[in-house]
Amino acid sequence: MSTTIVQNKEYRNKQKRKDNFISAFIGFFAFVWIFPILWTVWTSLRPYNDIISYGVFSWPRHLNLNNYFHAFQVMGLTHYFLNTLYVTVPAVVLTLFLGSLIAFVVSRYSFRFNLSLLLLFTAGNMLPIVLTYIPVFWLYIKIGDLFGNRSLLYNNYLGIVLVHVAFQVGFATFVLSSYMKTVPKEISESAIIDGCSVFRHYWNVMLPLLRPPLAALGVLMSCWIYNDFFWALILMSQDSKRPVTSALRQLQGQYVTDFNLLAAGASIVAAPTIILFLVLRKQFVSGLTLGSTKG
């Protein structure tokens, strides 16, 4: 009896030492991981002239937030942030709304095409997106010409919103429908017996129950759409209408010599998603979990 306890203790001690070693090892790794970001922030706090005259590793003579003020003034970041807002907010809201409609019907009413519908949406989310570039570009111009306004979709926020929605709605549908399967059917049955219309069944009964996955998806998709810059490169002909991530890419070429300013710009643009992640980490994780580990 006593020997097993001693053995156990020995085993635990050994395990503890091993764990400490592993922790230190991962800690080193983690430092390497975060270092490029820290370095960028560090660079953003220094004036360009310091590096030019004293070298990369010189002790900082001046540390201040001037680059940040400049980034807002010179680069006009506020303007581009607003552009991002015009795209991200409607795109996320519309994606969640449309996704919840399909998920609701598929999980609450039985049609012959339920599964095909779900497959259509889920597979759509996995298509290589380049497959759609040329036709979407061309379609946008044609639809615009049809309505006598070429920039109805092309070079317009609406156009970017629509492609984001079309691409992301598959993921939303998939996540929401698998969540809805866990909501007891009895709730719906009693709603139907009480004579609820389909719309009220959706709006007053199901939608409130969907708040947790909607929040998770909302956070995840805001981040994805905020980060995207390719659609804007293809579908926005005017630089001034581009979202902040595309603009940053443009500014990279423009201010390539003043990389302290650029570092400040990059830090500012990175801040929203990092803060979003740090504050709403639970939503982030549950969004990914709902989307990936079902089954």
Add this chain to the structure above:
Amino acid sequence: MKTAAVNKKVRSRRSLSRNDRLTLAAFIGIPTLMQIIFLWLPALITIVLSFTYWNGINVSDIKWAGLANYKNIFFGTPVFYDALKNNIIWLLWFTFLATPLGILLAYQIDRKIKGHKIYETIFYIPVVLSLAIIGIIWNFMLQPGGFVQGVMGRDIGNAVSIWGNYSINTYVIMGVASWRHIGYIMLLYLAGLKSVDPSLREASAIDGATEWQTFRKIVLPTMRPVNIIIVVITIIESLRAFDLVYIIYGTSTAWPLLNILVFQNFAGQGISMKGAAYAVILLVLCIGPILLYLRNVFKEDLK
């Protein structure tokens, strides 16, 4: 009892009023129509266009090309094979290095080793950054005046080119790509690990299994559904890899990938339907993993 249930089902379907049916039709119709118009239809059009010659401007200029674009790619475009090679390098690197590292990391963090909360956060941060920002951040590390140049003792004046050095840029690109991928895999796996019954692991530890044995014999098999998804994600991400390289090299073919070639033919000097053919080749390569994913996810429903 059974007939009552059947009756009830029939009744509930019958009892849908005209308005309800219209609502349902709209609920399904609007999103589906959008999905078809802006996603599936363009995808199909691209497949058709890959068999034509077209400059992307006037529809009347579209000329049937048969397999000419594909023949041109397979037999007349050596850069296609370079791109394929790079995609395969990407795939191998992710499969044998980045993904396993992400999984091991998740496993250790899930054991709640010291500092696991901070580690989890740090490893995930690169995943929430836009590629536009990642490009800039890594330029600060690698470009003239950057950190790595400083470590090598090179100032702005006598800096060496890292992106342009063909003996090392593959490793650098893979490193930066892993910087993002490992955190992503870690978080996905971590989420899955939460569902593994902890008593299973305790039992195996008491039985004297080593950490590695527990991981291989207990954790990995119980995580089968997640494993499949991670394999699929790794393959698809490697095949459609693009943004990072685009950020560094633009549409030049300094370090070609299939997706870069698509973009080059769509956005470069002139639009050529060779780009469409590249996109279709990419699609064909992706179909296997996509089907595997769908089968895995809709296993029960398909029965």
